Amino acid sequence: MQSMKRFVLLVAGVLLIVTLLVQARRMQRGGGRAAGEKDLAAKVATPAPDVRAEGWIVAYPGADVTVGTDVAGTVVRMAVAEKDRVRKGQLIAELRADDTRAALEEARARVTEAEADMHLFEAEVARAQRLYDEKVGTRQALDRAIRDRDAAHARQETALATVRRLEAQLDKTRIYAPIRGVVLSRLVQPGETVKENSPLIQLADLDRTRIEVEVDEFDASRVQIGSEVKIRAEGYDSQEWRGRVEEIPDSVVGRRLKPQDPSKPIDTRVLLVKVAFAEATPLKLGQKVEVGIGQQVAAASQKPARRKAAGR
Numbered sequence: 077m078q079s080m081k082r083f084v085l086l087v088a089g090v091l092l093i094v095t096l097l098v099q100a101r102r103m104q105r106g107g108g109r110a111a112g113e114k115d116l117a118a119k120v121a122t123p124a125p126d127v128r129a130e131g132w133i134v135a136y137p138g139a140d141v142t143v144g145t146d147v148a149g150t151v152v153r154m155a156v157a158e159k160d161r162v163r164k165g166q167l168i169a170e171l172r173a174d175d176t177r178a179a180l181e182e183a184r185a186r187v188t189e190a191e192a193d194m195h196l197f198e199a200e201v202a203r204a205q206r207l208y209d210e211k212v213g214t215r216q217a218l219d220r221a222i223r224d225r226d227a228a229h230a231r232q233e234t235a236l237a238t239v240r241r242l243e244a245q246l247d248k249t250r251i252y253a254p255i256r257g258v259v260l261s262r263l264v265q266p267g268e269t270v271k272e273n274s275p276l277i278q279l280a281d282l283d284r285t286r287i288e289v290e291v292d293e294f295d296a297s298r299v300q301i302g303s304e305v306k307i308r309a310e311g312y313d314s315q316e317w318r319g320r321v322e323e324i325p326d327s328v329v330g331r332r333l334k335p336q337d338p339s340k341p342i343d344t345r346v347l348l349v350k351v352a353f354a355e356a357t358p359l360k361l362g363q364k365v366e367v368g369i370g371q372q373v374a375a376a377s378q379k380p381a382r383r384k385a386a387g388r
């Protein structure tokens with residue numbers, strides 16, 4: 077009996093030890109899994125640092141134009157001044173065109189003369205045709221009347237073409253705004269003689285501006301369309317504005333701005349990333365700015381956490 081009791085106690089002790097070992101291993105596994113999940117959650121929740129870059133304010137394509145003249149001449153009138161707001165189609169400047177106007181009046185008189193000749197020769201053709209049909213007139217007289225009518229018609233067409241050419245030339249002496257915007261600079265004054273294709277004013281639509289940012293090429297993979305952007309500028313130390321990345325080019329170019337950080341190389345190739353403003357700002361066209369482009373959490377890093385949550 078005593079040997080039996082000893083055996084039972086021995087078996088119970090072994091089972092107790094095995095049970096304690098299994099429980100200890102389960103606790104270690106559970107703690108490791110929780111620690112791993114915490115580390116993964118911390119990695120997912122911790123945002124990546126912003127991409128820091130510099131840029132400047134630019135106008136959208138077509139919103140910043142230099143208005144010039146297609147013909148040479150003397151400026152007799154500048155209808156706008158710097159900082160004036162102009163609408164599309166508004167008169168900008170006018171060149172002297174006295175000779176062109178005189179030539180245009182002469183050409184219009186020739187058109188009137190040619191029209192009178194046309195009426196006369198049309199009547200002559202009708203008369204010659206009637207006499208020929210009545211066997212009174214000759215075929216030669218009819219042919220001569222038709223030739224005179226056709227020649228008058230050609231003179232009329234030539235006069236009309238001259239009128240159209242002179243009207244187009246006269247229209248070029250009056251320069252109109254191709255877009256609405258603000259006059260940034262007036263490049264000529266009344267009385268100046270300008271050559272063909274000379275610039276007259278610089279015009280920009282200041283309601284259509286954005287930022288061109290020079291992002292170092294090694295940060296190209298960290299910039300995405302739609303990424304949030306924080307904007308700062310010198311002279312506005314306590315202010316910050318919001319924007320978003322709206323365009324990323326497909327090629328890199330040489331750096332135009334000298335980086336303020338001396339540790340950055342100046343010969344690095346850059347992406348000219350386009351950033352749209354998310355709110356109104358007092359920033360000026362051409363002004364230099366600093367931006368921080370925020371990083372979006374990658375979807376791939378979030379999938380394992382979601383799968384584990386779904387499994388539980």
